[in-house]
Amino acid sequence: MTAQRANKEEAAGTPAPAITKAGAELLLDALEEQGVEVIFGYPGGAVLPIYDAIFARDKIRHVLVRHEQGAVHAAEGYARSTGKPGVVLVTSGPGATNAVTGLADALLDSIPLVCITGQVARKLIGTDAFQECDTIGITRACTKHNYLVPSAEKLSTIVHEAFHVATHGRPGPVLLDIPKDVQFEEAPYVSRDQAVMRDCITTPAINDRQISQAVDLIRRARRPVFYTGGGMINAGKAACDALRALARETGVPVTSTLMGLGAFPASDPLWLGMLGMHGSFEANSAMHDCDLMIAIGARFDDRVTGRLDAFSPGSRKIHIDIDPSSINKNVQVDLSIVGDAGAVTAAILSEWRASVKENPVDSGRLALWRAQIDQWRAKKSFSFETSKEVIKPQHAIQRLFELTRGRDVYITTEVGQHQMWAAQHFHFDDPNRWLTSGGLGTMGYGLPAAVGVQVAHPNALVIDIAGDASVQMTMQEMSTAVQHDLPIKIFILNNAYLGMVRQWQELLHGGRYSHSYSESLPDFVKLAEAYGGVGMRATTPAELDEKIKAMIDCPKPVLFDCVVTQEENVFPMIPSGAAHNEMLLGGKVTGDEIGAEGRKLV
Amino acid sequence: MTGNAAKSLSVYPVTSAEEATGESILAVIVDNEPGVLARVVSLISARGYNIESLTVAETDVEKHRSRITIVTRGTPSKIEQIKAQLGRLVPVRRVIDVTKETDAIERELALVKITGRGETRVEAMRLAEIFRARAIDTTHNSFVFEVTGAREKINAFIDLMRPLGLTEISRTGVLSIRRGPESD
Ligand SMILES: Cc1ncc(C[n+]2csc(CCOP(=O)(O)OP(=O)(O)O)c2C)c(N)n1
Numbered sequence: 055m056t057a058q059r060a061n062k063e064e065a066a067g068t069p070a071p072a073i074t075k076a077g078a079e080l081l082l083d084a085l086e087e088q089g090v091e092v093i094f095g096y097p098g099g100a101v102l103p104i105y106d107a108i109f110a111r112d113k114i115r116h117v118l119v120r121h122e123q124g125a126v127h128a129a130e131g132y133a134r135s136t137g138k139p140g141v142v143l144v145t146s147g148p149g150a151t152n153a154v155t156g157l158a159d160a161l162l163d164s165i166p167l168v169c170i171t172g173q174v175a176r177k178l179i180g181t182d183a184f185q186e187c188d189t190i191g192i193t194r195a196c197t198k199h200n201y202l203v204p205s206a207e208k209l210s211t212i213v214h215e216a217f218h219v220a221t222h223g224r225p226g227p228v229l230l231d232i233p234k235d236v237q238f239e240e241a242p243y244v245s246r247d248q249a250v251m252r253d254c255i256t257t258p259a260i261n262d263r264q265i266s267q268a269v270d271l272i273r274r275a276r277r278p279v280f281y282t283g284g285g286m287i288n289a290g291k292a293a294c295d296a297l298r299a300l301a302r303e304t305g306v307p308v309t310s311t312l313m314g315l316g317a318f319p320a321s322d323p324l325w326l327g328m329l330g331m332h333g334s335f336e337a338n339s340a341m342h343d344c345d346l347m348i349a350i351g352a353r354f355d356d357r358v359t360g361r362l363d364a365f366s367p368g369s370r371k372i373h374i375d376i377d378p379s380s381i382n383k384n385v386q387v388d389l390s391i392v393g394d395a396g397a398v399t400a401a402i403l404s405e406w407r408a409s410v411k412e413n414p415v416d417s418g419r420l421a422l423w424r425a426q427i428d429q430w431r432a433k434k435s436f437s438f439e440t441s442k443e444v445i446k447p448q449h450a451i452q453r454l455f456e457l458t459r460g461r462d463v464y465i466t467t468e469v470g471q472h473q474m475w476a477a478q479h480f481h482f483d484d485p486n487r488w489l490t491s492g493g494l495g496t497m498g499y500g501l502p503a504a505v506g507v508q509v510a511h512p513n514a515l516v517i518d519i520a521g522d523a524s525v526q527m528t529m530q531e532m533s534t535a536v537q538h539d540l541p542i543k544i545f546i547l548n549n550a551y552l553g554m555v556r557q558w559q560e561l562l563h564g565g566r567y568s569h570s571y572s573e574s575l576p577d578f579v580k581l582a583e584a585y586g587g588v589g590m591r592a593t594t595p596a597e598l599d600e601k602i603k604a605m606i607d608c609p610k611p612v613l614f615d616c617v618v619t620q621e622e623n624v625f626p627m628i629p630s631g632a633a634h635n636e637m638l639l640g641g642k643v644t645g646d647e648i649g650a651e652g653r654k655l656v
Numbered sequence: 657m658t659g660n661a662a663k664s665l666s667v668y669p670v671t672s673a674e675e676a677t678g679e680s681i682l683a684v685i686v687d688n689e690p691g692v693l694a695r696v697v698s699l700i701s702a703r704g705y706n707i708e709s710l711t712v713a714e715t716d717v718e719k720h721r722s723r724i725t726i727v728t729r730g731t732p733s734k735i736e737q738i739k740a741q742l743g744r745l746v747p748v749r750r751v752i753d754v755t756k757e758t759d760a761i762e763r764e765l766a767l768v769k770i771t772g773r774g775e776t777r778v779e780a781m782r783l784a785e786i787f788r789a790r791a792i793d794t795t796h797n798s799f800v801f802e803v804t805g806a807r808e809k810i811n812a813f814i815d816l817m818r819p820l821g822l823t824e825i826s827r828t829g830v831l832s833i834r835r836g837p838e839s840d
Contacts, residue, residue: 190691195702199746202690219746252687254746379740382733 074240077206077232078103081170083243084213086113090141092132092509093117094125098145099185100172103237117509117538120530122149124502126156126227127528130165131506134489135464137290139166139220140506146172147185150231151192155496157227158196162493163313164288166225168216173202175235189231198226203233206241214249223255224377225288257376257394260401264391268348268372269405271389273415275346277369277423278306281329281358284313284492285351285375285395287485293396294318294485297350300403303410305420307427309337311352312477313492320481326427327436330358331628332474335435335637336427338626341366342634343426350374351395354384355493364633374398435626435639436478445595447472447547447618451479451519454545457602462514464507466490466500468524471553474624476519498527501544505531508540515543515606522548522572529581535611536586543605545614546578549622557623582613591615675731679708681754681762682739683832683840687747688714688722695745696724700738705730709764709829721749727830752840759835765828766810771798772821780820787813 075083081104085093092115097105108116119125122144129140144153150171160167174183190202199219201212212230220228272278280301286293294317301308301324308318309326318325327334329341338360341347347369352358354373359365362384371387373380374395381390391398438448451472465480466489467473473490482488489507491499500518508516518525525546535542555570579589588610592601598616605612625640686692693712700707708727715723728738735753742751754760768789770780773796780799784791789803803813807830814825834840 191694194691194695194698204690224744252746377744379737379744381740383737383740386733 074242077209077239078107078237080209080243082107084210087246088217093141093143094128095143096122098149100146100234119534122152123155124528124531126153127499127502128506129167130160131503132510133165135486135507136510142169147187150189159494159496160227161196164225166220167227169229171231173231173233176233193229197229200229202231206236206239210244211249214246215251265401265405268402269409277344278346279340279344280308281349282314282317283311283352286317289395296399315488316482316485319483328477332624335433336430338634339430344369347371353380360628361633445618448475450616451475455480464516466503466518468500468520469495469497470521471624472521472547497524501528502531504542508542517543520546523552532585543612548617549620578613578615587611589613593617677731679729680735682726683752683754684724685749686722688720692747711829754832760832762806762832764830765804767826768801769824770821771823773797776820783816
């Protein structure tokens with residue numbers, strides 16, 4: 055029987071008890087019902103039946119990548135830029151193990167993914183069969199949940215539950231391991247509303263008493279600050295709008311983590327910039343000196359808190375998070391509210407409005423705090439020495455930002471100094487526009503993530519701000535971009551170093567640059583051409599703008615080799631093991647900035 | 657930190673480093689599906705906590721629910737973390753902190769082998785009677801006793817048996833249930 059016929063009968067609402075289909079068809083039916091538009095995948099023996107089913111249908115687009123890690127990062131890019139779950143399809147054994155880095159990345163950054171892996175036939179499991187690996191065991195620690203699909207009969211229900219788990223509560227990657235014989239086995243389809251799903255993820259209802267406690271604390275605060283994270287982005291556009299309204303109506307300034315950039319507009323006077331190890335002086339000083347910290351969808355990561363026993367010692371802390379295990383994990387808080395960042399923020403907003411209507415607040419109550427923040431701002435902690443001869447990496451990002459202003463632009467990054475400079479000098483007014491590997495810090499994330507973003511937003515300008523070392527980790531996805539007409543722009547800040555490693559070696563290891571020089575760099579222009587893309591190079595500040603404009607206008611994928619100063623450091627910097635008020639603000643460093651304790655931390 | 661640390665206004669201590677560790681019994685109600693035990697155990701071990709005892713069996717055949725009882729050690733905040741993390745696992749239905757419940761009953765069963773003859777054998781028999789341990793296997797020079805009770809009772813029994821020819825112990829790990837008509 056054909057897939058079409060079965061679909062028609064289901065659409066007509068007939069119970070159709072006799073209709074059975076192969077597992078591979080059931081899988082695609084379920085993905086279609088879940089609204090999946092695109093699968094990022096790579097075929098192999100254990101998923102051939104699924105690829106056969108894909109061949110016969112055209113509802114779902116398949117993007118063939120060049121490495122399974124790239125498939126997962128592309129799905130992350132798709133998910134982060136659309137708010138919908140990303141879908142990955144890979145084969146058993148090496149296909150699954152290649153996907154592991156991407157899964158771990160998605161777990162730490164709470165990105166909703168459904169990853170389908172093939173597995174050897176059920177009777178071969180445990181026999182060391184060809185391309186067999188214990189995918190469930192290997193991925194247990196890097197997925198939110200995983201399933202070994204036991205039969206075709208259970209398949210569609212498990213797919214529906216997998217999407218539910220991936221997207222509800224704190225989002226994350228979910229893996230389905232489907233034995234090859236299950237892909238052939240016949241069973242009836244179970245639609246989404248008929249599937250008996252466990253109520254496995256529940257978010258508690260909003261507790262009015264906690265909301266009014268929060269409003270009470272905000273009313274009484276004289277030095278308050280919002281500290282928002284990736285959870286705010288995950289909560290969606292409406293959640294970010296609620297945050298904006300709440301910040302403006304209360305007058306409370308906002309800082310965000312690396313993952314949270316874009317939730318609050320960088321052009322707003324209440325914006326403090328990013329906080330943390332390479333955050334702004336005003337953001338970190340405000341965190342240290344505040345009397346009320348309102349953390350929303352953020353998890354007090356060590357890159358944010360610095361030395362824990364000196365973290366914001368004088369403040370009361372409110373923590374709003376959907377994940378109860380994030381609360382009181384690193385930092386004890388005074389008021390914890392478990393719930394969706396958007397729903398809770400909206401509840402606080404309406405309670406605030408009711409409260410000030412009844413009993414207005416003194417509009418001058420934050421005047422001293424504002425004056426203090428202005429003083430910190432005046433330090434201009436992101437400033438750098440400019441040059442007429444060589445391109446400063448910070449300058450390159452500034453120009454990239456200025457020249458892409460007003461466009462529909464998405465930025466992904468790799469990991470290293472360029473990532474921090476991008477976070478400091480590229481400014482976002484909207485959520486979902488900034489995609490970076492924050493938790494795992496995965497070099498090689500940005501290029502495939504840009505592929506995924508461009509698939510979701512074909513007309514947008516998608517730029518991967520890259521480092522010369524990181525970009526080589528997943529460079530082969532350039533071929534994917536060319537094949538699928540995805541005109542991504544890869545903007546390499548080429549300092550010919552594993553720059554962030556070199557910076558740490560300079561600051562912590564007496565300037566011994568052990569294996570951090572990028573030897574034998576390829577000619578990126580020729581490399582781009584070899585892939586069938588376009589290569590460009592800028593070596594002087596004078597030609598930078600022209601070249602960037604040419605890149606923006608190019609209808610093809612571009613590798614842009616932006617040759618920058620080699621030994622620039624990212625400042626400000628809170629050394630490991632130091633407190634927020636012990637920032638290094640740049641200039642010459644002596645190499646003993648970091649104590650022995652801090653050196654042990656990473 | 658340089659200079660004098662500002663005094664905390666927070667009602668909580670800024671550092672939780674010096675909390676005392678304690679023992680905790682957690683009952684975890686889970687869907688009895690393949691791999692669920694591995695999930696629970698690896699979550700605890702991945703965070704560097706030791707499991708002192710573990711029991712698991714299906715307790716609701718119709719709903720396919722199992723009850724896993726774990727004894728572990730940690731500071732109160734670490735135990736809270738373990739509970740919250742366990743609660744995040746998809747097949748975990750509920751996490752009950754038995755230690756915190758005043759009306760919880762705790763039981764464990766142990767099999768204890770004693771070998772020897774003469775005076776010590778008689779003494780072992782006498783002590784077993786006091787502990788209401790049953791001899792479930794007897795030869796001329798050995799006993800296997802079955803003893804149940806809270807862990808302290810079993811520990812005490814074992815300590816007393818040690819000088820009397822104790823050669824082998826097998827324990828089930830802790831089980832728990834709530835007193836009275838209410839159930840968890
Ligand atoms: C997969 C992976 N391996 C190693 C690291 C450690 N690491 C962090 S930054 C960095 C150097 C990155 O160099 P590059 O991409 O050239 O960026 P730059 O810092 O020079 O801007 C390294 C090796 C990592 N984050 N990810």
